[in-house]
Amino acid sequence: MTNIAIIGLGIMGLPMAKNLVKAGYDVTGYNRSQEPIDALVAAGGHGASSVADAVKDADVVITMVPDSPDVAGVVRGEGGVFANAKAGALWIDNSSIRPDVAKELAEEAVAAGLGAVDAPVSGGEQGAIDAVLSIMVGGSPEDFATAEPVLNAIGKTIVHVGPAGAGQTVKAANQLIVAVNIQALAEAVVFLEAYGVDTDAALKVLGGGLAGSKVLDQKGRKMLDRDFAPGFRLALHNKDLGIVTAAARQAGISIPLGSAVAQLVTALVARGDGGLDHSGLFKLTSELSGRD
Structure with a gap:
């Protein structure tokens, strides 16, 4: 072919x-x-x-x-x-x-x-x-x-x-994991900055341990630089988390962390930040702490 x-x-x-x-x-x-x-x-x-x-x-x-x-x-x-x-x-x-x-x-x-x-x-x-x-x-x-x-x-x-549909089910799980990881990273960066820690050094050492992840590698620098040019837009992740929460409800399972992050993403999209990269979760997390 x-x-x-x-x-x-x-x-x-x-x-x-x-x-x-x-x-x-x-x-x-x-x-x-x-x-x-x-x-x-x-x-x-x-x-x-x-x-x-x-x-x-x-x-x-x-x-x-x-x-x-x-x-x-x-x-x-x-x-x-x-x-x-x-x-x-x-x-x-x-x-x-x-x-x-x-x-x-x-x-x-x-x-x-x-x-x-x-x-x-x-x-x-x-x-x-x-x-x-x-x-x-x-x-x-x-x-x-x-x-x-x-x-x-x-x-x-x-x-x-x-079979058919299984790929989308696994992708929904992927988007759940990514969203929760991005939110956890955003909270960690806000926490580090609040204590005046050298954030570059902190993310380097965190990335070498159990806390290390592709999310940290790819999104940590964007948060430190406040660079939210889209690689994957919040609006699309909002759509994906809607798929996740609806499918979880249909299956009768609880996803408390996923549901909470879904609401944060929805809030960012609702206020006009849907065009930002999903690392833009950092913006709202920082604002909730009175940092920005």
């Missing part, structure tokens, strides 16, 4: 598309705005004027859009993926959406004669640029085997975690 269509060339989708080009695939991209399409063309890919135009000759179709309604919007209907992709093509959804929606759409894809896997990613913008994303994949073993070579071009850790 050499022809790949990718729908959604945002912060994550564009670098993923570029890495697919680097891996030798013939990549055609579609995006609602033209600038990312032009960037893909400049990198050696092709541009399309619509979803239908992008997918008509594709062996693999990748969607990378923000939320469940967005995915449904690009795959369903007369101009969507299911109606225009050729029989036997594989649909890979790298978006992060509700597990039940992922399962439902996978069933519709199969009915349309397509293979389907839900393959949400973790690693943020830098992970997408460096092609080292962690990818959790739901779907049949056969479809996973077909998708794996493509996913290897954009990620480093690719794991089949179960």
Whole structure:
């Protein structure tokens, strides 16, 4: 398989598309705005004027859009993926959406004669640029085997975690862990600064012990510098935590820490900070302590 269509060339989708080009695939991209399409063309890919135009000759179709309604919007209907992709093509959804929606759409894809896997990613913008994303994949073993070579071009850790919808369930767990870790790091930095500690030295030694994590490595400096340029926007993490809390309620389980952090993220988004990186949790944590 050499022809790949990718729908959604945002912060994550564009670098993923570029890495697919680097891996030798013939990549055609579609995006609602033209600038990312032009960037893909400049990198050696092709541009399309619509979803239908992008997918008509594709062996693999990748969607990378923000939320469940967005995915449904690009795959369903007369101009969507299911109606225009050729029989036997594989649909890979790298978006992060509700597990039940992922399962439902996978069933519709199969009915349309397509293979389907839900393959949400973790690693943020830098992970997408460096092609080292962690990818959790739901779907049949056969479809996973077909998708794996493509996913290897954009990620480093690719794991089949179960049937359709399982990838999104694992991604929801990932977002829960990340959010709680970011909040804990924010509280630790506020605590260190309140005591006048050398925060650079403190984070260095903390990173070498049990408190060390990728969150500390990637987000600690952003908090110290008050640099909240988005790698993963608070608005998107707010969406993901909504998925987590709803799914937890449906399963009848308690996630007290996750629920508390979800409310803090919602508060930041509600006041207009949704465009900041999710390390922006530090802002609210600092303000609650009267530090900023």
